[in-house]
Amino acid sequence: DLSEDVGVPFLNTAGDTLNTAVYLKRILSKYADIFYLTVLGKDPLSFRIQDFIVSEDINTDFIRHHPDKNCGIYMIENDSYGERTFHYWRENSAARTLFESDNDFRCLGEADIIYLSGITIAILGKRQRDRLMKWLGTEGQKKTILFDINFRKNLWSNLDEARHTLKAAMKEATLCFPSQEDLNALFGSTENLEFLREYCKTSNEFFVVKKGGNQSPQIISGKENSLRLKGFKKIDKVSDSTGAGDSFNAGFIGAHLMGKKLSKSLQYGHKLASKILKHKGAICSAEEIVEFNFR
Numbered sequence: 001d002l003s004e005d006v007g008v009p010f011l012n013t014a015g016d017t018l019n020t021a022v023y024l025k026r027i028l029s030k031y032a033d034i035f036y037l038t039v040l041g042k043d044p045l046s047f048r049i050q051d052f053i054v055s056e057d058i059n060t061d062f063i064r065h066h067p068d069k070n071c072g073i074y075m076i077e078n079d080s081y082g083e084r085t086f087h088y089w090r091e092n093s094a095a096r097t098l099f100e101s102d103n104d105f106r107c108l109g110e111a112d113i114i115y116l117s118g119i120t121i122a123i124l125g126k127r128q129r130d131r132l133m134k135w136l137g138t139e140g141q142k143k144t145i146l147f148d149i150n151f152r153k154n155l156w157s158n159l160d161e162a163r164h165t166l167k168a169a170m171k172e173a174t175l176c177f178p179s180q181e182d183l184n185a186l187f188g189s190t191e192n193l194e195f196l197r198e199y200c201k202t203s204n205e206f207f208v209v210k211k212g213g214n215q216s217p218q219i220i221s222g223k224e225n226s227l228r229l230k231g232f233k234k235i236d237k238v239s240d241s242t243g244a245g246d247s248f249n250a251g252f253i254g255a256h257l258m259g260k261k262l263s264k265s266l267q268y269g270h271k272l273a274s275k276i277l278k279h280k281g282a283i284c285s286a287e288e289i290v291e292f293n294f295r
Contacts, residue, residue: 013052014282015074016117016150019243022056022283023250023272027292031258035059037107039094041070046094062107066094072123076242086152090123099128105135113144115253116173118166118182122155129165136172147173148249151182162186170205177249179210196220208252208266210245217248217266227262235274243282248273251292258294268292 018036025034036058040046042065049071053060072093077085090096098104098120108114121129136145149166156162163186170176183196196207206221219227252269260268272292276284 013049014243016119016148016246017115018053019246019282020115020148020250020253021053021058023247023289024254025056025058026286026289027250027254027272028257028294029057031294033059035062035107035111037062037098037104039064039066039069039096039098041066041068041094043070045073046071062103064094064101064103066097069094069097071095086154088154090155093123095120096123096125097128098124099132105131105139108135108143109139111143113146113257114140115146115148115249116169117148118150118169119152119155121165121169122152122162133165133168133172136169140172144175145173146175146177146249146253148177148245149179149182149186150245151185153185159186174205176205176207177210177245177252178207179245180212180215183209208249208269210248212241212244217270219262219266227266233274235277238277240280241277244273244277246282247276254292254294 017038021034021036025032028034036053040049040063046065050060050063053063069092072088072090072095074089075087077087079085121132124132147169149170151162151166153159153162166186178196196209206219209218209220211217216228248269250269251272252265255265255268256262272289275289275292276282279288
């Protein structure tokens with residue numbers, strides 16, 4: 001993660017699923033064993049990434065190291081409102097070889113809950129993507145699948161491919177975390193909520209729609225009316241929106257797993273994301289969010 005602070009570039013370890021894993025482990029601590037699944041290279045940055053993951057008390061037993069590829073790098077530019085523009089260097093990324101190995105699926109088989117991102121699906125080759133989707137439709141049905149759509153246009157060949165693939169993944173998920181921005185880009189600004197309601201009627205899943213710091217997050221399911229956050233407070237003075245959606249997911253998931261009601265889980269996710277929006281970079285220090293830790 002290459003970012004800027006006062007015009008000076010700096011390098012951090014971050015990424016969508018990693019951000020969520022870090023925040024979820026911090027707030028759940030002893031209540032959850034979290035494993036991280038990816039493929040890294042044998043370059044110094046890859047080992048730096050693994051060292052960081054270990055330092056956050058996240059299990060790395062299922063991380064593979066590819067002999068000929070390196071870790072992926074992306075750069076984030078923030079405008080004066082904290083909004084992001086992404087640039088990727090992932091052509092030789094080791095993570096693109098994820099799910100080539102049967103051992104990667106063994107990790108999934110040992111998990112109770114699996115957190116998956118649309119970015120992960122986007123960077124996979126066709127063979128690995130097909131293998132993953134087949135697993136989700138068979139063995140994955142025995143698991144709880146949490147899916148963040150995380151649509152990034154420049155990681156897909158075209159919009160139709162993205163729409164078809166992400167809809168298929170949504171169908172296999174227990175709980176989806178789309179942002180309003182994702183839905184608008186994939187399905188159009190006027191049709192996406194009705195699409196989600198109709199989609200939920202044929203499944204047991206529900207959607208948590210993230211709307212940034214200006215609107216209340218919303219839960220949509222086919223079984224009940226949509227639920228919004230009561231007492232929502234607009235977030236002012238956003239420093240950096242990087243990692244906000246990932247931290248929201250962690251807060252919501254953590255609270256939900258600890259038995260909180262959906263309304264309380266929404267509130268928990270929103271409050272954690274509000275904290276991250278005021279922080280430069282995707283992952284803040286553990287001390288900054290200690291108030292969110294479950295005891």
